[in-house]
Amino acid sequence: MATLPQDEFKRAVYDLTRLIPAGRVSTYGAIARCIGASGASRRVGWALNQCFGEMPPVPAHRVVNRLGLLTGAVHFPVDAPMVDQLRAEGVEVFDNQVMGFDGVFWDPWKAGEW
């Protein structure tokens, strides 16, 4: 069966998200742009919404919006709060906001020398 663009998109998002090292966070726009979906940042969120249950697990908690706000925290499982996971990795979060976001921000391009 032909690989649907949807799956490819999700596949790209998951792959890139999994590349985010612990203690670092990335943004939807950065990921979307890196996979060639500039402007389609919304789709990234929709794709990450399906990441729960994927194997290997996708560290979606390391993906925040451009302002460093954990906008998707409400969509996270109660068993693994986004803030709790980020704090567990050393990321300081206060009021759904990443402290020193500019310092913990991880660039997809700088990561693998694209």
Next chain:
DNA sequence: CATCTGACCTAGT
């Protein structure tokens, strides 16, 4: 079946 919202961002004015 039509309309709007939604883990958002970029670009134009």
Next chain:
DNA sequence: AACTAGGCCAGAT
């Protein structure tokens, strides 16, 4: 520099 509008795709009402 700030604000407005448009774009992207799918799911839900």
